[in-house]
Amino acid sequence: MTQVPHDDRLNDLETRFTFLDDAVSSLNDSEAQQSQRLLQLENALAELRRELSALRTGLAGDVRDEPPPPHY
Template sequence: MSESTLDDRLVELETRLAFQEHSLVELSDALADLRAENARLVMMLQRALDELRQIRAGLASDLTGDPSLEPPPPHY
C-alpha cells in the first residue's frame, strides 16, 4: 500500500472516531436530561399520591365522624 492510501485510511478512521465520540457525548447528555426529568416526575407523582391519600383520609373521617356534629336537615 502506498503512503497516500494509508494516510487516507487513517484520516477516515480518525474522522469516524471523532464522530462517534461526539455522538457518545450527545447521548450521555440526553440520558442525563432524561434521568433528571424522570426524577422530577417521580417527585410530582409522589406529591399527587400523598395529596390523594390526605383527601381520602379526610373523606373517610367525614363519613365516619360524629353524627351530632352534622348540620340539621334543611326541613328543620
C-alpha cells in the same frame, strides 16, 4: 483487506464519540425530567392519600350522627 488511513479512522471515531456524547447528554436530560416528574407525582399521591383519609374519617363520624331513614 485494505487498510483505512489513520486519519479516516480517527475522524470516524471522533464522529462516533460526538454522537454518543450527545446521546448521553440527551438521556441525562430525560432522566432528570422524569425524576422531577416522579417526585411531583409522589407528592400528589401523598396529598390524595391524606385527603382520602380525612374524607373517610369525616364520613365515618357523620354517618353515626344522622337519624335513621324515614322508613324505619
